[in-house]
Amino acid sequence: MLSPFSKQSFAVDLGNNNTLLTDNRQILLAQPSYIVFNPGDRSVRAVGDEAYEIFEKNHDQLRPVRPLRWGVIADYESTTLMLDRLVRQVYRNRLFSRFDRIVSGVPYCATDVERMALRDVMEQFHSSQVNLVSEPIAAAIGMGIDIREASGRLIMDIGGGITEIVIISLSGVAVFQSLKVAGDSFTQTVIDHVRHEHRVVLGWKTAEQVKMKIGGAMITTDGPDQLVVKGKHLSDGLPVPVKLTHDEIVHALDTPVRAIEETLLQTLDSAPPELSADIYNNGIHLTGGSALVRGMAQRLSLTTGLTVHLDATPLLSVSKGLSKVLTNPRGYQSVLN
Numbered sequence: 001m002l003s004p005f006s007k008q009s010f011a012v013d014l015g016n017n018n019t020l021l022t023d024n025r026q027i028l029l030a031q032p033s034y035i036v037f038n039p040g041d042r043s044v045r046a047v048g049d050e051a052y053e054i055f056e057k058n059h060d061q062l063r064p065v066r067p068l069r070w071g072v073i074a075d076y077e078s079t080t081l082m083l084d085r086l087v088r089q090v091y092r093n094r095l096f097s098r099f100d101r102i103v104s105g106v107p108y109c110a111t112d113v114e115r116m117a118l119r120d121v122m123e124q125f126h127s128s129q130v131n132l133v134s135e136p137i138a139a140a141i142g143m144g145i146d147i148r149e150a151s152g153r154l155i156m157d158i159g160g161g162i163t164e165i166v167i168i169s170l171s172g173v174a175v176f177q178s179l180k181v182a183g184d185s186f187t188q189t190v191i192d193h194v195r196h197e198h199r200v201v202l203g204w205k206t207a208e209q210v211k212m213k214i215g216g217a218m219i220t221t222d223g224p225d226q227l228v229v230k231g232k233h234l235s236d237g238l239p240v241p242v243k244l245t246h247d248e249i250v251h252a253l254d255t256p257v258r259a260i261e262e263t264l265l266q267t268l269d270s271a272p273p274e275l276s277a278d279i280y281n282n283g284i285h286l287t288g289g290s291a292l293v294r295g296m297a298q299r300l301s302l303t304t305g306l307t308v309h310l311d312a313t314p315l316l317s318v319s320k321g322l323s324k325v326l327t328n329p330r331g332y333q334s335v336l337n
Contacts, residue, residue, distance in 0.1 A: 008091065009101040011322035012083070012122070013135075016068045016160030016184060017289065019048070019083070020319040021090055024326040027319060028090045035082040037063045047085040056203045070161040070180045071107040071135075072114040073121065080121050087125065099127035103325055103336075105318045108134040108164055109178040115337075131336040133325055134173070135159075135318050136166040138335075139287045142321030143311050147171050147335070151282065152275035156264065157318075158288040158296070160184050163260050165267045167275055171334045174275055177267040183290035185256045186211050193252035200231040200242045214246040216294035217257045218302075223294055250295075257296075261303050268304065283307035287317040 010028065013020040021029040031048030034055055038045050045062055046054055055064045067078035102122050106115055115132060122130045136155045140147050145168075147153070152169045160183040167175040190207040194200050202210070206229050214227045225246040233240045264284075271279065283306050286297055291314045301308040311317045325332045 008099050009103075009127075009326050010087075010090070010099070011103040011105075011319065011326050013105045013138075013319045013322060014068065014073075014079070014083070014118070015289075016066070016071060016182075018160075018315070019086060020316070021086065022319045022323040022326075024323055026323075027316065029086060030319075031086060033066060033068055033082065035065050035067060035078050035085075037065065037078075039063045044081055044085060047082050048089075056205060068161065071159060072110050072161075073117045076117055076121070080124060083121060084124060099125050101129045101131065101326065101329065102127045103131045103133055103322050103329075105135040105138050105322055106132045106337075107162060107178070108136055108166060108173060108176060109162065131325075131329070133322060133332075133335055133337070134166075136164050137168060137171075137173070138321035138325070139311075139317040140168055140285065140321065141324050141332070141335075142317035142319065143285055143287060145285065152271070152278035153282055154267070154271075154279045154284050156284055156286050156288075156291075156300075158182050158260065158286070158290040158293075160289060163263065163288075163290075165264055167267065167271055167279065169275060169278075175267055175271050177263050177270075179259060179263050181256045181259045182288070183211075183293075186215065186253055186290065186293065189252055189256055190215065190249060193249070194231065194242065194244065195234070197248075198242050198244075199234040200240060201234060202229065202231040206231065210244055210249060211253075211293065214244060215249045215253055216246065216296075217250070217253065217299040218295035219247060219250055220295045220298070253293075257299065261300065264300060264304065280306065283309055285309050285311070287311040287314040289315045 011022045019033045032052035034051035035047045036045040036051045036054050065078045067075040073079045136157050140155045157164045163182045164178045166173045187207045190210050228243050297308040297310040
């Protein structure tokens with residue numbers, strides 16, 4: 001039980017699809033980044049898991065919001081309220097809690113304005129210190145990589161909104177590339193494909209299931225090869241089943257996957273020779289929730305000829321890294337902003 005009068009520190013991994021709260025020992029909360037408002041008075045109806053259940057099933061009197069886009073805050077007020085409610089679920093006596101330090105992950109590519117907005121959201125908790133850590137660096141720490149080494153490490157974080165690729169050496173980023181193609185792009189591609197080829201409209205959550213169950217970056221045999229889902233037919237609006245196959249969804253996803261692949265090759269091409277030699281020895285460290293798409297690690301390995309190390313818990317790598325930073329902020333002072 002958390003004492004309401006002891007000083008607490010926590011870390012936030014605020015993602016397009018999921019928000020995770022951790023302290024210096026464990027994951028405290030992991031819930032979808034969704035919030036639902038009652039539109040009349042803008043009061044909060046639900047956040048997290050409850051809001052996700054309402055999403056796409058709501059009537060006109062409820063307004064669901066996904067407050068983050070491309071890994072950064074798209075709706076400041078909604079993000080502030082959502083995070084406040086999620087923090088209250090962990091620290092139920094928040095009115096009396098005194099927070100010592102809050103550490104938040106932030107995309108490396110975030111602008112100064114986007115970083116300021118994130119800081120402002122965290123400031124609502126009146127902690128003694130608010131620090132930001134670049135998410136690829138936090139992910140590297142969470143994967144057990146010693147970022148202080150001179151040896152170059154390539155971290156590839158395929159999240160919900162963006163893909164970030166960095167080469168880390170001596171606690172800093174030597175080479176960096178990002179693109180706004182990631183898990184959400186895969187889901188939208190599935191929706192577009194089914195609409196165009198089958199004349200059936202799928203909901204976002206159904207398309208997510210298709211992506212994760214039979215989607216892939218390449219053809220594999222390590223999962224189901226077809227799936228029947230229900231959607232709405234374009235011609236008459238009636239609900240209909242549609243059978244989708246692994247091969248066709250892989251083919252549909254080839255365009256966004258190829259964009260990620262090409263960005264990885266650009267990153268490798270721009271690396272200095274000494275760091276390239278390190279990467280040849282160390283391989284690629286792959287993380288982020290969308291790294292779990294079937295065949296992603298295999299395809300990237302075939303494309304580059306390098307070993308790809310898929311993190312055992314890619315959804316948690318950033319949170320694990322932030323937790324380690326909370327444990328030893330002095331030791332990680334160089335990565336705190």
